[in-house]
Amino acid sequence: MCLGIPGKVIEKKGNVAKIDFGGLIREANVSLVNAKVGDYVIVHAGFAISKVNKREALKTIKLVKEIIESKV
Amino acid sequence: MWNELKDSRLINGIIEKIGQYKLKLTLMHACGTHQETLSRYGLGSLFSKVGVTIKSGPGCPVCVTTAKEFLQIMRLAEKGKTVAIYGDCLRVPVNGRALMHFRAEGYDVRIVYSIDEAVELARSLKNDVVFMAIGFETTAPSTASTLVRDDLPKNFYVLSCHRFFLPAMIKLLELGEIKLDGIIEPGHVSAIIGYKPYEEIRKRFKIPQVISGFEPLDIVLSVYYLVKQIIEDDVKVVNEYNRVVSREGNQLALSFINKVFYPKDIEWRGFPIISSSLMAIKEKYSIHDASKQFEDIISKVQYDPSPLEKTCRCGEVLRGVIHPQACPLFGKVCNLENPVGACMVSVEGACRIYLEYSELF
Ligand code: SF4
Numbered sequence: 001m002c003l004g005i006p007g008k009v010i011e012k013k014g015n016v017a018k019i020d021f022g023g024l025i026r027e028a029n030v031s032l033v034n035a036k037v038g039d040y041v042i043v044h045a046g047f048a049i050s051k052v053n054k055r056e057a058l059k060t061i062k063l064v065k066e067i068i069e070s071k072v
Numbered sequence: 073m074w075n076e077l078k079d080s081r082l083i084n085g086i087i088e089k090i091g092q093y094k095l096k097l098t099l100m101h102a103c104g105t106h107q108e109t110l111s112r113y114g115l116g117s118l119f120s121k122v123g124v125t126i127k128s129g130p131g132c133p134v135c136v137t138t139a140k141e142f143l144q145i146m147r148l149a150e151k152g153k154t155v156a157i158y159g160d161c162l163r164v165p166v167n168g169r170a171l172m173h174f175r176a177e178g179y180d181v182r183i184v185y186s187i188d189e190a191v192e193l194a195r196s197l198k199n200d201v202v203f204m205a206i207g208f209e210t211t212a213p214s215t216a217s218t219l220v221r222d223d224l225p226k227n228f229y230v231l232s233c234h235r236f237f238l239p240a241m242i243k244l245l246e247l248g249e250i251k252l253d254g255i256i257e258p259g260h261v262s263a264i265i266g267y268k269p270y271e272e273i274r275k276r277f278k279i280p281q282v283i284s285g286f287e288p289l290d291i292v293l294s295v296y297y298l299v300k301q302i303i304e305d306d307v308k309v310v311n312e313y314n315r316v317v318s319r320e321g322n323q324l325a326l327s328f329i330n331k332v333f334y335p336k337d338i339e340w341r342g343f344p345i346i347s348s349s350l351m352a353i354k355e356k357y358s359i360h361d362a363s364k365q366f367e368d369i370i371s372k373v374q375y376d377p378s379p380l381e382k383t384c385r386c387g388e389v390l391r392g393v394i395h396p397q398a399c400p401l402f403g404k405v406c407n408l409e410n411p412v413g414a415c416m417v418s419v420e421g422a423c424r425i426y427l428e429y430s431e432l433f
Contacts, residue, residue, distance in 0.1 A: 004105065004210060004260040004286070006074075029188055032213050032325045042260060042316055045158065045207065046186020047214040050263035050322060054073070056315035061076045064293060068085035 004042045006052055009035050019043060077287035083118075086292040090299050091122035098251060099124060099298060100392050102131035102241060103258035104420020105286045111429035113288040124295060127250065127392040130240045131258055133207045134158075134418035135390055136340045137233045139166045140375040145204045145231060146174055147373050148366060153229075154180040156190035156203045163417045167378050170417075187218045187230075194228035202229045202362045208237040209264040212351055213325035216332035219357045229362040231370075234351035236335065237261045238269055243346050245277045249393050254280040254298035256291070259313040264329075266321025270309040278307050285313040332357055341414060342387025380405070386413035389422050396423040403427055 007019035007028075015031040019041065028041070030048045035041050040052035076082065101107065107128045110116050119126060130136050143166050149155045155171070162172045162183060175181035180199070184190045187203060194201035205215045212234040219230065237258065245252075257270060262283045270281050280301035284294035290312055297310045311317055335348035353361040363370055384406070385399040396402050396415065402423060406412035415421040 004263075029186065029214065031217060032322060032328075042263060044210040044260060045214060046188060047211075049210055049213065049260065049325060050316050053315045057073055057077070060293070060312070060314065061073065061082075061289075064082050064086060064289060067089060067293075067296065068082065 004044045004049070006040055006042050009037050009039050009041060012037055017048070019048075077285075077289045078113075079289065083113075083115075083288050083292050086289075086296050087118050087122055090119075090124065090292075090296055093299055093303055094123065095299060095302065096123045097125070097253040097299070097302065098127065099254045099256060099295065100127045100129045100250075100252050101256040101258070101284070102129035102237070103256075103261070103286075104132040104418065104422075104425070105260070106131070106256060106258070106284065106291065107420070107422055107425045109286050109288055109291055111425050115288060115291060119295065124299075126256070126295075127252075127395075128389070128422040129244060129392050130340065130342070130390045132390070132415070132418050132420035132422070133211070133235070134160045134164065135386065135414040135421050136235065136240070136342070137164075137206055137414070138339055138341050138375070139377070139381070140339075140373060141231075141233050142166045142171075143373045143375055144370045145202065146171060147369055148202050148231070148362065149174050149179040149181055151366075151369055152180075152199070153366075154182060154193070154197060154199045154201045156182045156184045156193055156201055158204070158206060159183045159185075160418045160420075161204060161206065163411060164414045165411060165417075166375070167381070187214050191218060191224065191228055194225040197227070200227045200229060202231055202366070204233060205230050206233045208235055208258075208261050209325075209329065210260045212333070213264060213322070213328050216328035217325075219332045219353065219360055220328065224360060226359075229360050229365055230353065231362040232333070232351055232353050234333065235338070235340070235349050236351065238265070238273075239346045239349040240340060240343065242273065242276075243343055244391060245273070245279070247391065249391060252279060253302060254282070256294050256298070257281050257283045259283055259285045259290070259317060262311075262313065262317045262321070264322045264325050266319050267309055267311050267317060268319060268321075274307055274309055280307050282310045283313050283317050285316065340390075342390035380412055384413035386415040386423070389415050396426045399423070403430070
C-alpha cells in the first residue's frame with residue numbers, strides 16, 4: 001500500500017483525477033497537490049502526494065551522463 | 073526519458089565510477105520500495121562487486137506495526153465492527169491467525185485502496201466501520217485531510233497506527249548496533265517532510281545522507297553521492313530526487329498532519345518504545361478516533377507471542393542487524409504461503425522481497 005507510483009493526470013473533476021499509470025487508468029484524490037491535466041504525480045494509497053518535475057528529471061539524466069564522461 | 077532512468081548502460085557507468093574508489097562501505101536504506109528496486113534489478117550484486125553493501129532498515133510501515141495493534145483491529149472485527157484495511161494487512165499473522173482468517177469465519181473485513189473508499193463504505197452501511205490507518209508521512213496526510221472533513225458519516229472511525237518516520241531512524245542510530253557509512257533516505261516520505269529535518273541527523277550523528285528516488289538510476293546515483301561525501305569528508309544531506317522532493321516538502325500535507333495528529337510514544341516491531349513517534353488523533357477529532365470510542369475493547373488487548381513467533385527475527389531484520397536469510401525459518405517454515413512474521417507478508421517486507429527475487433539471482 002505504501003508503494004508510490006508515478007502516473008499522468010489525464011482528467012480532473014474537483015479533487016478526483018483519472019491517472020494513467022503506464023496504460024492502467026485509476027482514480028486518485030489530488031487534493032494534496034495542485035495538479036493539472038498533463039502533470040505527472042506520485043500516488044500513494046489513492047492520494048497524489050507530490051508532482052513530478054520533468055525538467056529536473058532531464059537534469060538528473062544529463063548529470064549522470066556528465067559524471068560517466070568525467071575523468072574521476 | 074523515463075526509460076533512461078532504467079538504462080543499464082548508465083547504471084553500469086555510475087557503478088564503474090563508484091568502483092574506482094575501491095571502498096568498503098555499509099549503507100542503509102529505509103524504504104521497502106528501495107529494496108524492491110534493488111532486488112528487481114539485481115543491483116545488490118552489482119554493488120557488492122564494488123564493495124558496497126546496502127542493508128534494509130525500518131522502512132516497511134506494515135512491518136513496524138506491532139502485533140498488538142493488529143490484535144486490536146482483530147478484536148474490533150470479533151466485536152462486530154466492519155474493519156477496513158489496506159490489502160497488505162490482510163495476511164499479517166498474530167498467534168497464527170490473520171485478518172483473512174477472520175474474514176473466512178464470517179467477520180466483516182474489507183480491503184480498501186484508499187481512505188476515501190473506507191468513508192464510502194461507512195456511508196453505505198449502518199454498521200460501525202473502523203479504518204486501520206497505517207503508514208508514515210506518505211499516507212498520513214490522506215487520513216488527516218479526511219478527518220477534518222465535516223461531512224464524515226458518524227459510523228466512520230480511524231484506528232491510527234500512523235508513525236513519524238524520523239524518530240525510528242534516530243533510534244536506530246542511537247542503538248548503534250550496526251556501523252553505517254551512509255543512509256539512503258526515503259524519497260516519498262521526504263516529498264512530504266522536505267529535507268530540512270535530516271539536518272538534525274547530520275548534526276547529531278555526522279553521517280552522510282542522500283534522499284533518493286526509486287528508479288535504478290536514482291539509487292546508483294544516490295550511492296555515488298554518498299561515496300563522494302565519504303571521499304571528500306564532507307557530510308551533507310544531498311537531494312538526488314529533485315524531481316519530486318523540495319526543501320520544504322508538501323506544506324499543505326504537513327499542515328493537515330499537524331492539525332489532526334499529536335506525537336505520542338509507541339512501540340515499533342523490533343524496537344523499544346520510540347518517544348513521540350505515533351501520530352495520535354487530537355481530542356478535537358476524537359468522535360472518529362477508534363482508540364477513544366472503543367477504548368473498552370482496545371485497552372483489554374494483550375499480546376503473548378506463540379513459541380513460533382518468538383523465533384521470528386523480523387525485529388532484527390527491521391533494524392538491519394541480520395539479513396533475512398540469516399533467519400532459520402526463512403523460506404522453510406516461513407514462506408510466502410505461510411508467513412510467520414509481517415516481514416514475509418508486506419510487499420515492502422524485506423523477507424518477502426528477498427524470497428520473491430531469490431530465484432532470479
Ligand atoms: S523469515 Fe519469516 S520468521 Fe524469519 S524473520 Fe522473516 S518474517 Fe520472521
